[in-house]
Amino acid sequence: MREVNENVPAAVDQRATAEAIERGGVGLTVTDLLAKVTAPAATTRPDADPPRDVDTLAATIAGIAGRYVPAGRLSPDADFFDAGGTSVSAVELVAALEAELGTQLDLDEVFADARPINLAKRMLARTGAATAVPEAAAAAAIGAVRPQAVATPPPLLAGSPPRLTTPSDSTARPDDLTQILADLSLADRLPFTASPDPVAPRRILLTGATGFLGSHMLLDLLRHSDAHVHCLVRAADEKGALTRLGEALKGYALPWSSEVRRRITVLPGDIRQPHLGLPGDLWNTLAHELDSVVGVAAAVDFLRGYQSLRTSNVLGALTLAELAATGRPKPLHHISSVAVFNEVGIPSMGEDDPLAHIDRLVAGYDQTKWAAEVALRRARDHGLVVTALRPGGIGGHTRTGACNPQDLSSGLISAFGRFRTVPAFRYLNAAPVDWVSRVAVAAICEPDAWGFDYNLTGVPNTLDDVVRDMALGGMHVRVQDWDEWRADALARLQAEPVPELAFLTRVLQSPTALKLCEATLKGPAATADRTTALVEALGLPPAARYDARAQLKTFERLAHDGLARLPHKDDQPYLWFTETTEGRVGPVGATPDTPCAMSLTLSIASMHQLVTDRRVDVRGELTCPALHPEPLTVARGDIWVRPEEGIPHGHGLRHQLLRYRLELTDTDGGRWWLEGHKYARARRDLWRQTRALTVQLGREGEPASLAGEVVVPADSYVRDQIDGIRVDPRLTGQEKRAAKLTWLAWFGLEMGRGLIGPFARAAADLLDLRRTPNSTEHHR
Numbered sequence: 001m002r003e004v005n006e007n008v009p010a011a012v013d014q015r016a017t018a019e020a021i022e023r024g025g026v027g028l029t030v031t032d033l034l035a036k037v038t039a040p041a042a043t044t045r046p047d048a049d050p051p052r053d054v055d056t057l058a059a060t061i062a063g064i065a066g067r068y069v070p071a072g073r074l075s076p077d078a079d080f081f082d083a084g085g086t087s088v089s090a091v092e093l094v095a096a097l098e099a100e101l102g103t104q105l106d107l108d109e110v111f112a113d114a115r116p117i118n119l120a121k122r123m124l125a126r127t128g129a130a131t132a133v134p135e136a137a138a139a140a141a142i143g144a145v146r147p148q149a150v151a152t153p154p155p156l157l158a159g160s161p162p163r164l165t166t167p168s169d170s171t172a173r174p175d176d177l178t179q180i181l182a183d184l185s186l187a188d189r190l191p192f193t194a195s196p197d198p199v200a201p202r203r204i205l206l207t208g209a210t211g212f213l214g215s216h217m218l219l220d221l222l223r224h225s226d227a228h229v230h231c232l233v234r235a236a237d238e239k240g241a242l243t244r245l246g247e248a249l250k251g252y253a254l255p256w257s258s259e260v261r262r263r264i265t266v267l268p269g270d271i272r273q274p275h276l277g278l279p280g281d282l283w284n285t286l287a288h289e290l291d292s293v294v295g296v297a298a299a300v301d302f303l304r305g306y307q308s309l310r311t312s313n314v315l316g317a318l319t320l321a322e323l324a325a326t327g328r329p330k331p332l333h334h335i336s337s338v339a340v341f342n343e344v345g346i347p348s349m350g351e352d353d354p355l356a357h358i359d360r361l362v363a364g365y366d367q368t369k370w371a372a373e374v375a376l377r378r379a380r381d382h383g384l385v386v387t388a389l390r391p392g393g394i395g396g397h398t399r400t401g402a403c404n405p406q407d408l409s410s411g412l413i414s415a416f417g418r419f420r421t422v423p424a425f426r427y428l429n430a431a432p433v434d435w436v437s438r439v440a441v442a443a444i445c446e447p448d449a450w451g452f453d454y455n456l457t458g459v460p461n462t463l464d465d466v467v468r469d470m471a472l473g474g475m476h477v478r479v480q481d482w483d484e485w486r487a488d489a490l491a492r493l494q495a496e497p498v499p500e501l502a503f504l505t506r507v508l509q510s511p512t513a514l515k516l517c518e519a520t521l522k523g524p525a526a527t528a529d530r531t532t533a534l535v536e537a538l539g540l541p542p543a544a545r546y547d548a549r550a551q552l553k554t555f556e557r558l559a560h561d562g563l564a565r566l567p568h569k570d571d572q573p574y575l576w577f578t579e580t581t582e583g584r585v586g587p588v589g590a591t592p593d594t595p596c597a598m599s600l601t602l603s604i605a606s607m608h609q610l611v612t613d614r615r616v617d618v619r620g621e622l623t624c625p626a627l628h629p630e631p632l633t634v635a636r637g638d639i640w641v642r643p644e645e646g647i648p649h650g651h652g653l654r655h656q657l658l659r660y661r662l663e664l665t666d667t668d669g670g671r672w673w674l675e676g677h678k679y680a681r682a683r684r685d686l687w688r689q690t691r692a693l694t695v696q697l698g699r700e701g702e703p704a705s706l707a708g709e710v711v712v713p714a715d716s717y718v719r720d721q722i723d724g725i726r727v728d729p730r731l732t733g734q735e736k737r738a739a740k741l742t743w744l745a746w747f748g749l750e751m752g753r754g755l756i757g758p759f760a761r762a763a764a765d766l767l768d769l770r771r772t773p774n775s776t777e778h779h780r
Contacts, residue, residue: 080114112305208296287327393430396554431458576603585708
């Protein structure tokens with residue numbers, strides 16, 4: 001015991017190092033670690049053969065695995081990941097087992113079931129050694145509802161059933177299927193309960209509040225209800241739980257204020273433990289005082305198997321069902337997933353459609369979400385009111401850009417933008433977290449919505465949608481088939497490792513995870529008629545496609561964190577054209593008498609540049625003998641379109657149409673500047689107003705020395721700025737035409753709005769008989 005305690009600090013440091021590797025905080029990459037697994041056996045391998053009986057070998061494996069978990073020890077029947085092991089430490093464990101036991105173990109086997117006793121069975125089965133030992137209990141106790149698993153469960157629920165087939169065409173592991181069927185029977189041990197009162201909840205238990213979706217749901221529960229929320233947080237004590245929750249909220253750009261703290265109670269606990277790890281008296285108090293139970297917490301890992309994830313995702317859901325059914329009747333709102341449909345070839349994903357065939361779900365995450373939802377359907381037969389809320393991919397927040405970079409959808413989108421390639425797919429069923437959270441909370445707070453299944457998947461994106469959105473965003477992508485894209489992306493990630501995308505590297509190397517990706521990319525569009533009706537009835541924002549505009553803030557955040565790359569001025573422009581101007585300038589306050597001309601190229605890197613910045617990039621030359629005898633080069637130039645959004649200049653009848661700002665350099669390194677403005681006035685010369693530019697020029701750091709006006713020649717305007725538009729040659733002919741029309745429509749609308757503004761202002765002034773013109777306007 002003393003030796004174990006002495007090892008704890010080292011184990012904690014080791015875990016911190018492993019997590020840092022996953023986040024990219026140290027120099028050792030996942031590629032380096034993976035190399036260990038296939039490297040030649042270490043010189044420390046003992047000469048003696050490894051143990052030949054299961055119990056001894058399991059104890060040996062547990063001793064080695066204990067080095068890679070925070071507690072410094074691991075029981076033979078405990079799951080490595082539940083004990084705190086990470087995916088990085090799993091790689092190190094496989095390397096250590098090979099080095100010390102001389103036996104190779106596939107990394108996927110560890111992810112599938114990381115209990116030392118089962119690892120020992122598989123290792124001995126491979127060598128032909130006897131493995132006959134008594135089977136462990138099928139499930140740990142969850143109060144009174146976690147009995148020993150049985151091989152033959154009672155019949156499944158009638159009504160909209162899951163799909164079950166015979167094991168002959170099974171792609172799942174047989175022992176997983178046996179465990180799944182046994183876990184479903186646990187729901188039959190739940191207490192019977194009456195219907196809850198149909199009133200909005202005032203006291204809510206929420207799990208998963210430190211996660212991406214759960215944190216947003218916590219804030220939405222506080223914003224849109226009067227409820228007090230009890231947050232179950234995995235921590236040693238209340239202080240640690242409060243700290244962890246606050247850090248999570250701030251990490252997702254959510255408020256952590258005294259008002260938030262006043263309306264929540266943190267409960268240190270663990271969904272993986274019987275009675276959530278809560279003291280008996282507290283469990284009983286919650287059972288009789290809560291109005292609602294909301295289960296968001298889940299282990300989300302696409303590499304781990306069913307056996308490794310079931311404690312969190314299945315048994316944890318049943319524990320919440322036990323709490324909801326005990327004492328005061330309460331509804332249970334369960335965050336499920338459209339992963340329950342993740343079968344290759346499934347024809348539809350409607351809210352009331354049959355779920356996937358369980359034996360055709362190969363990823364442990366998909367299997368656990370399926371098993372939890374089906375078990376909770378059985379709980380409905382006991383009177384429990386269960387609402388199943390199924391998000392698809394959960395995208396970043398449309399306003400803050402907060403996202404979960406470890407989410408598979410975010411990882412794929414990051415790779416799309418970074419590598420400028422996209423695998424061919426049918427649909428991406430994804431919606432932004434702010435919409436998913438708001439609709440989920442609305443269902444929780446509306447009694448008439450309880451007890452049904454909802455797909456919170458938004459409006460699906462097609463392949464054409466994604467390609468077009470990324471092109472408009474200046475990120476022109478090439479479409480590849482799945483195998484080609486995977487090989488290309490994996491090669492790039494290995495050649496230039498991106499620490500934040502290390503998890504995607506592991507996914508692309510895992511046969512199990514690849515089947516999950518294949519099912520996701522080839523699946524049908526999810527439909528959500530019931531969700532749409534609920535949103536409409538409650539007056540919520542309708543679902544909208546998670547398009548380039550909605551993703552903009554998230555892309556900016558991903559780019560800031562090194563996960564994506566936004567278009568840059570130095571990239572191939574999306575669209576460009578030339579502009580020439582001619583006119584005269586002179587000393588400020590004097591008559592312009594010196595020729596001045598500009599030959600410019602105006603370009604945009606992406607359409608979202610216009611939508612967000614209303615800015616056009618400028619390159620070219622300025623020729624002005626009064627400023628410098630030689631032409632000056634535009635080192636940096638920007639044009640802002642209607643920069644003041646229609647606010648009259650000087651509160652009068654002059655509205656800014658365009659603002660130019662050019663940084664100029666001469667051949668000797670001297671630096672100069674030009675500031676220019678195009679104005680709209682309530683006059684008839686509209687054509688000239690769009691072409692005339694009032695300018696001021698000067699040396700860098702000094703006030704303007706010259707001023708005047710330059711004009712775009714009438715005969716060059718259409719030739720250069722309409723007929724002369726050029727588009728990125730990588731686009732197809734159809735995309736080029738769309739780009740031109742989009743630019744002309746946007747710019748024409750902005751100019752039209754700018755030109756009509758002064759006339760509307762003048763008309764309003766004429767009709768306002770109470771208004772007295774000010775002295776400035778008398779002279780205009």
